[in-house]
Amino acid sequence: MLRRDRRRFACHVRQIAMYVCHVALRVSLSDIGDAFGRDRTTVGHACHVVEDRRDDPAFDDFVATVERLVTTVFGLVEVPAHD
Template sequence: MSALVQIGDGASARVANDGCGVHPIGGSFSAGRLDKVIEIVAAETGQTRGGILCSTRGSPRSSEARFIVYYLMNTSLGHPLSEIGVLMRRDRTSVANGVQIVEGRRDDERFDTLIKRLEDRLSEVRLLAVRATGAARSGPKHLVEAGR
């Protein structure tokens, strides 16, 4: 679900609330977050940015890294599957499938440790979900980073 909210002095931004917090969607905000997630996943998995963003399936390892990016963008940062698909030039159902594959692999202790390490890294660089706050329901809302 998305909505338009006031973010100060007459400006507004489209935000999404999908159970993982409220965050601006689209534009440079989302693209910037995706770039950072890809950078972190590439460094941790030994894959290249090009391999992760490859327009074809690529190698099994690059596909796995891509699926991890989908998973982190969706579950850790709260971006909708459709938005991730647009940003990575993939169909929403492909993104959903990748997220599901990562969720299924979290039973593997080594893989789960990798995902936890990546989630911790996202927290370290303060790439947290963003939420809308405001003093009153009808008052202006400001977008702020959600703390833990």
């Protein structure tokens, strides 16, 4: 059970990382897939999963914070607030 929970957690973290790379850093799905060792369709699915979960205010705040940190570190233009 613990092993499955760790795997699920790692999957969620990877999905968020892929989403932030695409949305905040404007990296293509193909390039993200190459970097993560996944197919571009898997990256697209991850982005959709994260976007769907942003209806939860706590999750949305977390992802928005990650986006702000990434854009600050990489010196990119601020990502507009999610509605």
